[in-house]
Amino acid sequence: MTPRVVLLNHVQASSTSVEHVTHGQEGLMNGSQEMATVTQPRLETTASRLRELVAHLRHQRAHLREEWARLITEAKLLTAMTKEEIFAEATSVYDNYVEALETGTYEALQAYARNLSERIIPRGVETHEVVGIVLLLRDVLARSLFATYHEDFNKLNRILDAYEPAANRIAGTVAVGFVQERERIIREQQEAIRELSTPVLQVRERLLILPIIGVIDPQRARQLTEQLLRGIRTNRAKVVVLDITGVPYIDSPVANHLVQTVEAARLLGAIVIVTGLSPEIAQTLVNIGVDLGKMNTVGDLQGGIEEAERLLGYKVVPMQEPVLHSA
Amino acid sequence: MQVPILKQGAYLIATVQSALTDEDLKQLRDTLVMQVSKVRARGVIVDVTALDVIDSFATRTLRDVAYMIRLRGAETVIVGIQPEVAFSMVKLGLTLEGVTTSLDLEEGLAYLDRKAKAHEEVRAHR
Numbered sequence: 430m431t432p433r434v435v436l437l438n439h440v441q442a443s444s445t446s447v448e449h450v451t452h453g454q455e456g457l458m459n460g461s462q463e464m465a466t467v468t469q470p471r472l473e474t475t476a477s478r479l480r481e482l483v484a485h486l487r488h489q490r491a492h493l494r495e496e497w498a499r500l501i502t503e504a505k506l507l508t509a510m511t512k513e514e515i516f517a518e519a520t521s522v523y524d525n526y527v528e529a530l531e532t533g534t535y536e537a538l539q540a541y542a543r544n545l546s547e548r549i550i551p552r553g554v555e556t557h558e559v560v561g562i563v564l565l566l567r568d569v570l571a572r573s574l575f576a577t578y579h580e581d582f583n584k585l586n587r588i589l590d591a592y593e594p595a596a597n598r599i600a601g602t603v604a605v606g607f608v609q610e611r612e613r614i615i616r617e618q619q620e621a622i623r624e625l626s627t628p629v630l631q632v633r634e635r636l637l638i639l640p641i642i643g644v645i646d647p648q649r650a651r652q653l654t655e656q657l658l659r660g661i662r663t664n665r666a667k668v669v670v671l672d673i674t675g676v677p678y679i680d681s682p683v684a685n686h687l688v689q690t691v692e693a694a695r696l697l698g699a700i701v702i703v704t705g706l707s708p709e710i711a712q713t714l715v716n717i718g719v720d721l722g723k724m725n726t727v728g729d730l731q732g733g734i735e736e737a738e739r740l741l742g743y744k745v746v747p748m749q750e751p752v753l754h755s756a
Numbered sequence: 757m758q759v760p761i762l763k764q765g766a767y768l769i770a771t772v773q774s775a776l777t778d779e780d781l782k783q784l785r786d787t788l789v790m791q792v793s794k795v796r797a798r799g800v801i802v803d804v805t806a807l808d809v810i811d812s813f814a815t816r817t818l819r820d821v822a823y824m825i826r827l828r829g830a831e832t833v834i835v836g837i838q839p840e841v842a843f844s845m846v847k848l849g850l851t852l853e854g855v856t857t858s859l860d861l862e863e864g865l866a867y868l869d870r871k872a873k874a875h876e877e878v879r880a881h882r
Contacts, residue, residue, distance in 0.1 A: 654843055655839070658839030658840075658842060658843060659839055661839070661859070662839055662859070665859060665863075689843065689846040689847060690843070690846075692846045692851050693839070693842035693843040693845070693846045694842075695851075695857065696837045696842040696845060696846070696851070696852060696857045697837060697839065697842055697857065697859055698835070698857050698858035698859040698863055698864075698867075699859070
């Protein structure tokens with residue numbers, strides 16, 4: 430009994446989740462809800478119709494699959510893939526599709542959609558192509574149903590009643606799976622960019638440098654603070670050179686944040702030296718009324734590192750015989 | 757919650773082990789200020805590694821401790837402020853003005869040693 434209940438749930442769910450709901454299908458939804466509560470026999474007929482449908486699709490497999498692959502090429506979808514690849518994918522999508530229709534469960538299809546997306550996204554396949562091919566398959570199968578049952582209009586209607594909600598739901602599942610995979614990749618890349626954007630580098634024992642390049646927005650400022658304070662902790666740093674040569678300008682909230690970061694670093698027992706302030710940034714800092722007694726600034730990165738070395742008690746002395754002779 | 761105060765050489769070390777009430781803080785302040793001349797300590801370290809919140813009262817009390825101990829002839833270092841705590845303190849404008857802070861106990865001790873050495877040198881020159 431369980432599979433039928435599962436199927437019924439899907440039919441109901443699709444009335445809310447799938448966007449292609451027509452009037453005819455809404456009628457079916459209402460009907461199927463009645464079935465759940467009142468008439469058991471009609472439920473069985475929906476199931477048997479789907480069985481019949483699946484049998485038909487299995488029987489016509491070779492023909493329909495070819496027809497579908499042809500339409501895909503014709504519509505100029507999946508241009509990044511070769512004909513053979515399209516045919517191979519079409520075959521497995523088709524089989525997964527029929528299986529989802531048969532079992533009424535979408536987990537396998539979902540997993541397949543994710544796996545497919547993983548493979549084809551790097552090759553530049555677009556969302557509209559994936560949605561396009563699934564909708565094409567839906568149409569190809571619907572056409573074949575028309576062709577088979579065109580003599581018995583009532584039967585055709587009943588079969589479509591069973592087919593359409595399931596097919597729409599499948600299309601939704603595959604499209605959503607593709608988009609989710611894309612979003613996952615985008616999230617991962619954003620994460621990677623964010624991490625790369627604030628490197629914390631140790632130049633000497635207890636001396637860190639943080640070169641910052643590009644505009645600092647509030648989110649990046651927060652992350653910068655976190656990285657800097659964590660870096661002080663993990664590297665046991667005493668001096669940090671924060672080089673903002675590559676930052677064209679900052680607004681006052683970010684400037685304030687920067688000053689606060691410098692003070693927080695002091696509470697951890699470290700000194701922050703800010704280097705490479707552009708005239709615009711200097712202006713912003715003066716406008717917010719920064720306390721220069723709290724902020725160490727040096728003109729450029731070299732000067733900053735030299736100052737840091739002095740604070741740490743290093744003394745860099747040139748060797749008598751330089752290793753590198755000028756030509 | 758009483759804060760244990762240990763004597764280590766010429767230094768007193770107070771390690772805060774859990775969140776403190778205002779009463780506890782006052783008691784810590786009074787005990788430290790009293791003890792520092794009793795044992796003739798040259799430096800005091802207050803370790804706040806265990807605190808995940810340091811509010812305005814705690815900040816003021818810690819600053820008072822540092823100032824009072826300086827008046828009694830010794831140095832104070834606050835050690836072990838967590839990065840997140842440090843930033844939220846600064847956001848609230850609590851910057852422990854004029855108080856020495858260090859990363860951890862080891863750094864705090866090293867700082868006091870350096871201070872003591874400098875002091876000795878100055879004295880030797882006289």
